[in-house]
Amino acid sequence: MKKRILAALLSSAMVVTLLAGCGGAAADTAADSGSDAAATESSDAGSAAAGTKVGVSMPTKDLQRWNQDGANMEAELKAAGFEVDLQYASNDVQTQVSQVENMISSGANVLVIAAIEGSSLGEALDMAKEANIPVIAYDRLLMNSDAVSYYATFDNYKVGTVQGTYVKDTLDLENADGPFNIEFTAGDPGDNNAGFFFNGAYDVLKPYIESGKLNVVSGQKTFEEVATPTWATETAQSRAENILSSYYSDGTNIDVWLCSNDSTALGVENALAANYNGTYPIITGQDCDIENTKNMIAGKQSMSVFKDTRTLASQVVKMVGQILKGETVDVNDTTTYDNGTKVVPSYLCEPVFADANNYKELLIDSGYYTEDQLK
Numbered sequence: 400m401k402k403r404i405l406a407a408l409l410s411s412a413m414v415v416t417l418l419a420g421c422g423g424a425a426a427d428t429a430a431d432s433g434s435d436a437a438a439t440e441s442s443d444a445g446s447a448a449a450g451t452k453v454g455v456s457m458p459t460k461d462l463q464r465w466n467q468d469g470a471n472m473e474a475e476l477k478a479a480g481f482e483v484d485l486q487y488a489s490n491d492v493q494t495q496v497s498q499v500e501n502m503i504s505s506g507a508n509v510l511v512i513a514a515i516e517g518s519s520l521g522e523a524l525d526m527a528k529e530a531n532i533p534v535i536a537y538d539r540l541l542m543n544s545d546a547v548s549y550y551a552t553f554d555n556y557k558v559g560t561v562q563g564t565y566v567k568d569t570l571d572l573e574n575a576d577g578p579f580n581i582e583f584t585a586g587d588p589g590d591n592n593a594g595f596f597f598n599g600a601y602d603v604l605k606p607y608i609e610s611g612k613l614n615v616v617s618g619q620k621t622f623e624e625v626a627t628p629t630w631a632t633e634t635a636q637s638r639a640e641n642i643l644s645s646y647y648s649d650g651t652n653i654d655v656w657l658c659s660n661d662s663t664a665l666g667v668e669n670a671l672a673a674n675y676n677g678t679y680p681i682i683t684g685q686d687c688d689i690e691n692t693k694n695m696i697a698g699k700q701s702m703s704v705f706k707d708t709r710t711l712a713s714q715v716v717k718m719v720g721q722i723l724k725g726e727t728v729d730v731n732d733t734t735t736y737d738n739g740t741k742v743v744p745s746y747l748c749e750p751v752f753a754d755a756n757n758y759k760e761l762l763i764d765s766g767y768y769t770e771d772q773l774k
Protein backbone atom coordinates (compact mmCIF):
# COMPACT_ATOMS: atom_id res chain seq x y z
CA MET A 400 0.00 0.00 0.00
CA LYS A 401 2.77 2.33 1.04
CA LYS A 402 4.43 1.60 -2.32
CA ARG A 403 1.28 2.53 -4.23
CA ILE A 404 1.04 5.86 -2.43
CA LEU A 405 4.69 6.39 -3.22
CA ALA A 406 4.10 5.59 -6.89
CA ALA A 407 1.27 8.11 -7.03
CA LEU A 408 3.44 10.72 -5.37
CA LEU A 409 6.17 9.91 -7.82
CA SER A 410 4.14 10.36 -10.93
CA SER A 411 3.09 13.78 -9.72
CA ALA A 412 6.75 14.51 -9.05
CA MET A 413 7.96 13.80 -12.57
CA VAL A 414 8.28 17.49 -13.16
CA VAL A 415 11.81 18.75 -13.35
CA THR A 416 13.46 22.04 -12.70
CA LEU A 417 16.52 23.34 -14.42
CA LEU A 418 19.10 24.62 -12.01
CA ALA A 419 22.71 25.60 -12.57
CA GLY A 420 25.67 24.07 -10.73
CA CYS A 421 25.45 21.98 -7.58
CA GLY A 422 22.75 22.87 -5.07
CA GLY A 423 23.55 25.37 -2.32
CA ALA A 424 23.06 22.83 0.44
CA ALA A 425 25.42 20.48 -1.33
CA ALA A 426 28.10 23.12 -1.62
CA ASP A 427 27.71 24.04 2.06
CA THR A 428 28.09 20.42 3.00
CA ALA A 429 31.32 20.15 1.07
CA ALA A 430 32.68 23.21 2.80
CA ASP A 431 32.05 22.04 6.33
CA SER A 432 32.78 18.32 6.03
CA GLY A 433 29.21 17.22 5.89
CA SER A 434 27.81 16.93 9.35
CA ASP A 435 26.22 20.35 9.97
CA ALA A 436 24.79 20.73 6.52
CA ALA A 437 23.52 17.16 6.60
CA ALA A 438 21.72 18.01 9.82
CA THR A 439 20.13 21.05 8.14
CA GLU A 440 19.07 18.87 5.22
CA SER A 441 17.55 16.42 7.67
CA SER A 442 14.72 18.83 8.50
CA ASP A 443 13.92 18.87 4.76
CA ALA A 444 14.19 15.18 4.07
CA GLY A 445 13.06 14.38 7.64
CA SER A 446 9.28 14.24 7.26
CA ALA A 447 9.70 11.71 4.46
CA ALA A 448 12.45 9.82 6.24
CA ALA A 449 10.79 8.14 9.21
CA GLY A 450 10.71 4.38 8.68
CA THR A 451 12.07 4.76 5.17
CA LYS A 452 14.89 2.59 3.94
CA VAL A 453 17.40 3.56 1.25
CA GLY A 454 19.43 0.82 -0.44
CA VAL A 455 22.86 2.07 -1.52
CA SER A 456 24.79 -0.23 -3.87
CA MET A 457 28.45 0.63 -4.52
CA PRO A 458 30.74 -1.19 -7.01
CA THR A 459 33.85 -1.97 -4.98
CA LYS A 460 35.94 -1.14 -1.95
CA ASP A 461 39.12 -1.44 -4.03
CA LEU A 462 39.12 2.13 -5.24
CA GLN A 463 39.31 4.85 -2.67
CA ARG A 464 36.58 7.01 -4.10
CA TRP A 465 33.79 4.44 -3.72
CA ASN A 466 34.60 4.01 -0.03
CA GLN A 467 34.24 7.75 0.37
CA ASP A 468 31.06 7.84 -1.69
CA GLY A 469 29.53 5.02 0.36
CA ALA A 470 30.56 6.49 3.70
CA ASN A 471 29.31 9.96 2.78
CA MET A 472 25.98 8.65 1.51
CA GLU A 473 25.46 6.55 4.63
CA ALA A 474 26.34 9.39 7.00
CA GLU A 475 24.16 11.92 5.22
CA LEU A 476 21.20 9.61 4.79
CA LYS A 477 21.33 8.60 8.45
CA ALA A 478 21.62 12.24 9.53
CA ALA A 479 18.49 12.88 7.46
CA GLY A 480 16.67 10.15 9.39
CA PHE A 481 16.70 7.36 6.79
CA GLU A 482 17.53 3.75 7.45
CA VAL A 483 20.43 2.74 5.17
CA ASP A 484 21.39 -0.59 3.61
CA LEU A 485 24.88 0.03 2.16
CA GLN A 486 26.55 -2.77 0.16
CA TYR A 487 29.78 -3.04 -1.83
CA ALA A 488 29.94 -5.63 -4.63
CA SER A 489 33.68 -6.43 -4.96
CA ASN A 490 33.54 -5.43 -8.65
CA ASP A 491 31.54 -8.60 -9.32
CA VAL A 492 28.41 -8.03 -11.39
CA GLN A 493 26.50 -11.05 -10.06
CA THR A 494 27.20 -9.97 -6.49
CA GLN A 495 25.82 -6.52 -7.24
CA VAL A 496 22.68 -8.00 -8.85
CA SER A 497 22.04 -10.18 -5.76
CA GLN A 498 22.71 -7.33 -3.37
CA VAL A 499 20.22 -5.08 -5.15
CA GLU A 500 17.62 -7.88 -5.26
CA ASN A 501 18.08 -8.40 -1.52
CA MET A 502 17.62 -4.69 -0.90
CA ILE A 503 14.33 -4.86 -2.79
CA SER A 504 13.05 -7.92 -0.97
CA SER A 505 14.03 -6.51 2.39
CA GLY A 506 11.87 -3.44 1.82
CA ALA A 507 14.03 -0.65 0.39
CA ASN A 508 11.89 2.35 -0.55
CA VAL A 509 14.48 3.98 -2.82
CA LEU A 510 17.61 2.55 -4.47
CA VAL A 511 20.82 4.44 -5.15
CA ILE A 512 23.09 2.43 -7.44
CA ALA A 513 26.63 3.01 -8.71
CA ALA A 514 26.87 0.20 -11.25
CA ILE A 515 29.90 -1.98 -11.89
CA GLU A 516 28.69 -2.46 -15.44
CA GLY A 517 25.90 -0.12 -16.50
CA SER A 518 24.10 -2.69 -18.65
CA SER A 519 24.21 -5.69 -16.34
CA LEU A 520 21.59 -4.88 -13.72
CA GLY A 521 18.57 -5.49 -15.96
CA GLU A 522 16.86 -8.16 -13.87
CA ALA A 523 17.31 -6.35 -10.59
CA LEU A 524 16.04 -3.13 -12.17
CA ASP A 525 12.98 -4.91 -13.56
CA MET A 526 12.29 -6.15 -10.05
CA ALA A 527 12.58 -2.60 -8.68
CA LYS A 528 10.18 -1.34 -11.32
CA GLU A 529 7.71 -4.09 -10.56
CA ALA A 530 7.78 -3.03 -6.91
CA ASN A 531 7.50 0.67 -7.83
CA ILE A 532 10.80 1.48 -6.20
CA PRO A 533 12.44 4.60 -7.59
CA VAL A 534 16.05 4.18 -8.66
CA ILE A 535 18.74 6.87 -8.73
CA ALA A 536 21.81 6.03 -10.83
CA TYR A 537 24.77 7.27 -8.82
CA ASP A 538 27.80 8.62 -10.69
CA ARG A 539 27.51 5.96 -13.45
CA LEU A 540 24.44 5.73 -15.66
CA LEU A 541 22.34 2.53 -15.56
CA MET A 542 21.87 1.53 -19.17
CA ASN A 543 19.04 0.06 -21.26
CA SER A 544 16.35 0.24 -18.62
CA ASP A 545 13.30 2.41 -18.09
CA ALA A 546 13.42 1.66 -14.36
CA VAL A 547 15.93 4.45 -13.78
CA SER A 548 14.19 7.52 -12.36
CA TYR A 549 17.10 9.95 -12.03
CA TYR A 550 20.84 10.22 -12.49
CA ALA A 551 23.23 12.21 -10.29
CA THR A 552 26.83 12.59 -11.36
CA PHE A 553 29.56 15.07 -12.16
CA ASP A 554 29.70 16.59 -15.63
CA ASN A 555 31.64 13.71 -17.16
CA TYR A 556 32.35 15.31 -20.55
CA LYS A 557 33.66 18.36 -18.71
CA VAL A 558 36.08 16.19 -16.71
CA GLY A 559 37.65 15.24 -20.05
CA THR A 560 37.71 18.80 -21.37
CA VAL A 561 39.46 19.96 -18.18
CA GLN A 562 42.16 17.33 -18.80
CA GLY A 563 42.49 18.12 -22.52
CA THR A 564 42.55 21.87 -21.92
CA TYR A 565 45.29 21.43 -19.34
CA VAL A 566 47.45 19.66 -21.94
CA LYS A 567 46.63 22.27 -24.59
CA ASP A 568 47.51 25.17 -22.28
CA THR A 569 50.59 23.59 -20.72
CA LEU A 570 52.15 22.82 -24.11
CA ASP A 571 50.80 26.08 -25.55
CA LEU A 572 49.57 24.09 -28.52
CA GLU A 573 48.19 27.15 -30.28
CA ASN A 574 51.65 28.73 -30.55
CA ALA A 575 54.30 26.09 -30.00
CA ASP A 576 55.77 24.34 -33.04
CA GLY A 577 55.79 20.80 -31.66
CA PRO A 578 55.46 18.07 -32.58
CA PHE A 579 54.79 16.57 -29.15
CA ASN A 580 54.42 12.86 -28.46
CA ILE A 581 51.28 11.70 -26.67
CA GLU A 582 49.62 8.46 -25.52
CA PHE A 583 46.10 7.89 -24.17
CA THR A 584 44.80 5.61 -21.42
CA ALA A 585 41.03 5.58 -20.97
CA GLY A 586 38.59 3.78 -18.66
CA ASP A 587 36.30 0.77 -18.54
CA PRO A 588 34.17 0.12 -21.65
CA GLY A 589 31.41 -1.19 -19.33
CA ASP A 590 31.20 2.22 -17.62
CA ASN A 591 29.18 4.78 -19.57
CA ASN A 592 31.27 7.59 -18.03
CA ALA A 593 34.48 6.36 -19.62
CA GLY A 594 33.50 7.40 -23.17
CA PHE A 595 32.44 10.85 -21.96
CA PHE A 596 35.82 11.41 -20.25
CA PHE A 597 37.77 10.22 -23.28
CA ASN A 598 35.70 12.19 -25.79
CA GLY A 599 35.88 15.37 -23.70
CA ALA A 600 39.69 15.22 -23.69
CA TYR A 601 40.04 13.98 -27.25
CA ASP A 602 37.76 16.67 -28.67
CA VAL A 603 40.03 19.38 -27.24
CA LEU A 604 43.19 17.72 -28.63
CA LYS A 605 41.83 16.41 -31.93
CA PRO A 606 42.69 19.47 -34.06
CA TYR A 607 46.34 19.22 -32.93
CA ILE A 608 46.44 15.47 -33.58
CA GLU A 609 45.01 16.08 -37.05
CA SER A 610 47.51 18.84 -37.80
CA GLY A 611 50.40 16.64 -36.62
CA LYS A 612 51.35 18.91 -33.70
CA LEU A 613 50.46 16.03 -31.39
CA ASN A 614 51.82 12.69 -32.48
CA VAL A 615 50.27 9.51 -31.04
CA VAL A 616 53.41 7.43 -31.42
CA SER A 617 51.72 4.05 -30.76
CA GLY A 618 48.97 4.96 -33.24
CA GLN A 619 46.41 3.87 -30.59
CA LYS A 620 43.83 6.64 -30.47
CA THR A 621 40.35 5.14 -30.49
CA PHE A 622 38.54 4.58 -27.21
CA GLU A 623 38.46 0.83 -27.85
CA GLU A 624 42.24 0.71 -28.31
CA VAL A 625 43.09 2.72 -25.20
CA ALA A 626 40.35 1.48 -22.80
CA THR A 627 41.18 -0.18 -19.46
CA PRO A 628 38.71 -2.90 -18.37
CA THR A 629 37.48 -2.30 -14.80
CA TRP A 630 39.80 0.73 -14.59
CA ALA A 631 42.46 -1.58 -13.12
CA THR A 632 45.84 -0.06 -12.27
CA GLU A 633 47.64 -3.31 -13.21
CA THR A 634 46.00 -3.41 -16.66
CA ALA A 635 46.90 0.22 -17.35
CA GLN A 636 50.43 -0.51 -16.16
CA SER A 637 50.99 -3.53 -18.39
CA ARG A 638 49.63 -1.73 -21.46
CA ALA A 639 51.90 1.24 -20.69
CA GLU A 640 54.87 -1.12 -20.28
CA ASN A 641 54.14 -2.63 -23.70
CA ILE A 642 53.87 0.79 -25.32
CA LEU A 643 57.09 1.99 -23.70
CA SER A 644 59.05 -1.07 -24.78
CA SER A 645 57.60 -1.09 -28.31
CA TYR A 646 57.77 2.62 -29.15
CA TYR A 647 59.96 4.49 -26.69
CA SER A 648 62.85 2.16 -25.81
CA ASP A 649 65.01 3.79 -28.53
CA GLY A 650 65.13 7.03 -26.48
CA THR A 651 62.03 8.66 -28.01
CA ASN A 652 60.58 11.12 -25.49
CA ILE A 653 56.96 11.01 -24.44
CA ASP A 654 55.55 14.48 -23.70
CA VAL A 655 52.02 13.64 -22.54
CA TRP A 656 50.18 10.63 -21.17
CA LEU A 657 46.52 11.52 -21.07
CA CYS A 658 44.94 9.26 -18.42
CA SER A 659 41.21 9.41 -17.77
CA ASN A 660 41.45 8.82 -14.02
CA ASP A 661 43.81 8.31 -11.10
CA SER A 662 43.77 4.50 -10.91
CA THR A 663 44.93 4.28 -14.54
CA ALA A 664 47.37 7.18 -14.09
CA LEU A 665 48.95 5.24 -11.23
CA GLY A 666 49.55 2.29 -13.57
CA VAL A 667 51.19 4.58 -16.13
CA GLU A 668 53.31 6.23 -13.40
CA ASN A 669 54.49 2.80 -12.20
CA ALA A 670 55.34 1.78 -15.78
CA LEU A 671 57.31 4.99 -16.40
CA ALA A 672 59.26 4.62 -13.14
CA ALA A 673 60.60 1.23 -14.19
CA ASN A 674 60.78 1.51 -17.99
CA TYR A 675 61.53 5.06 -19.07
CA ASN A 676 64.51 7.39 -18.72
CA GLY A 677 63.45 10.32 -20.89
CA THR A 678 61.96 13.69 -19.93
CA TYR A 679 59.04 13.07 -17.58
CA PRO A 680 55.69 13.60 -19.35
CA ILE A 681 52.58 15.57 -18.44
CA ILE A 682 50.19 13.07 -16.83
CA THR A 683 46.51 13.77 -16.20
CA GLY A 684 44.14 12.07 -13.78
CA GLN A 685 40.80 12.32 -11.98
CA ASP A 686 39.55 11.83 -8.39
CA CYS A 687 42.45 13.20 -6.32
CA ASP A 688 43.05 9.78 -4.77
CA ILE A 689 45.57 9.88 -1.94
CA GLU A 690 48.38 8.08 -3.83
CA ASN A 691 47.90 10.35 -6.83
CA THR A 692 47.76 13.51 -4.76
CA LYS A 693 51.05 12.46 -3.18
CA ASN A 694 52.38 11.94 -6.71
CA MET A 695 51.21 15.41 -7.72
CA ILE A 696 53.07 16.88 -4.76
CA ALA A 697 56.15 14.84 -5.75
CA GLY A 698 55.92 15.99 -9.41
CA LYS A 699 55.00 12.54 -10.76
CA GLN A 700 51.49 13.51 -11.85
CA SER A 701 50.66 16.92 -13.29
CA MET A 702 47.00 17.33 -12.42
CA SER A 703 43.83 15.60 -11.35
CA VAL A 704 40.16 16.49 -11.45
CA PHE A 705 38.56 16.86 -8.04
CA LYS A 706 35.04 15.49 -7.73
CA ASP A 707 34.01 16.13 -4.14
CA THR A 708 32.11 13.00 -3.16
CA ARG A 709 30.48 14.94 -0.30
CA THR A 710 28.81 17.21 -2.84
CA LEU A 711 27.41 14.32 -4.85
CA ALA A 712 26.22 12.52 -1.71
CA SER A 713 24.42 15.66 -0.49
CA GLN A 714 22.77 16.11 -3.84
CA VAL A 715 21.53 12.52 -3.87
CA VAL A 716 20.21 12.74 -0.30
CA LYS A 717 18.31 15.84 -1.34
CA MET A 718 16.87 14.01 -4.38
CA VAL A 719 15.85 11.03 -2.23
CA GLY A 720 13.95 13.40 0.10
CA GLN A 721 12.29 15.17 -2.84
CA ILE A 722 11.22 11.88 -4.43
CA LEU A 723 9.73 10.57 -1.21
CA LYS A 724 7.86 13.79 -0.49
CA GLY A 725 6.50 13.93 -4.02
CA GLU A 726 8.28 17.19 -4.64
CA THR A 727 9.89 18.44 -7.82
CA VAL A 728 13.28 16.78 -8.07
CA ASP A 729 16.27 19.01 -8.81
CA VAL A 730 17.85 18.22 -12.15
CA ASN A 731 19.91 20.47 -14.42
CA ASP A 732 20.29 18.32 -17.54
CA THR A 733 17.47 16.68 -19.45
CA THR A 734 19.19 15.97 -22.74
CA THR A 735 22.66 14.43 -22.36
CA TYR A 736 22.21 11.05 -20.71
CA ASP A 737 20.32 8.68 -22.98
CA ASN A 738 20.61 5.20 -21.49
CA GLY A 739 19.40 3.48 -24.66
CA THR A 740 15.80 3.32 -23.41
CA LYS A 741 15.16 6.86 -22.20
CA VAL A 742 16.89 10.15 -21.57
CA VAL A 743 17.38 10.10 -17.82
CA PRO A 744 16.81 13.42 -16.01
CA SER A 745 20.16 14.22 -14.47
CA TYR A 746 21.86 16.42 -11.94
CA LEU A 747 25.43 17.22 -12.97
CA CYS A 748 27.83 18.56 -10.33
CA GLU A 749 30.87 20.60 -11.32
CA PRO A 750 34.28 18.94 -11.50
CA VAL A 751 37.21 21.09 -10.37
CA PHE A 752 40.78 21.32 -11.68
CA ALA A 753 43.40 20.24 -9.11
CA ASP A 754 47.20 20.32 -9.09
CA ALA A 755 50.12 20.75 -6.73
CA ASN A 756 49.34 24.49 -6.42
CA ASN A 757 45.75 24.32 -5.25
CA TYR A 758 45.47 20.91 -3.55
CA LYS A 759 45.88 22.42 -0.06
CA GLU A 760 42.90 24.68 -0.44
CA LEU A 761 40.77 22.08 -2.23
CA LEU A 762 41.60 19.00 -0.23
CA ILE A 763 43.01 19.99 3.15
CA ASP A 764 41.31 23.28 3.99
CA SER A 765 37.95 21.79 2.98
CA GLY A 766 38.49 18.84 5.35
CA TYR A 767 38.54 16.22 2.56
CA TYR A 768 41.94 14.91 3.71
CA THR A 769 44.17 15.64 6.65
CA GLU A 770 47.70 16.80 6.02
CA ASP A 771 48.93 13.53 7.55
CA GLN A 772 47.08 11.43 4.97
CA LEU A 773 49.11 13.06 2.23
CA LYS A 774 52.52 12.50 3.86
Ligand code: BGC
Binds near residue numbers: 538586593685686
Ligand atom coordinates in the same frame (compact mmCIF):
# COMPACT_ATOMS: atom_id res chain seq x y z
C1 BGC B 1 34.08 7.49 -11.95
C2 BGC B 1 35.50 7.95 -11.73
C3 BGC B 1 36.37 6.76 -11.29
C4 BGC B 1 36.16 5.57 -12.19
C5 BGC B 1 36.86 4.34 -11.64
C6 BGC B 1 34.06 6.33 -12.91
O1 BGC B 1 32.76 5.92 -13.16
O2 BGC B 1 33.29 8.55 -12.42
O3 BGC B 1 35.53 8.97 -10.75
O4 BGC B 1 37.71 7.14 -11.33
O5 BGC B 1 34.80 5.27 -12.34
O6 BGC B 1 36.31 3.94 -10.45
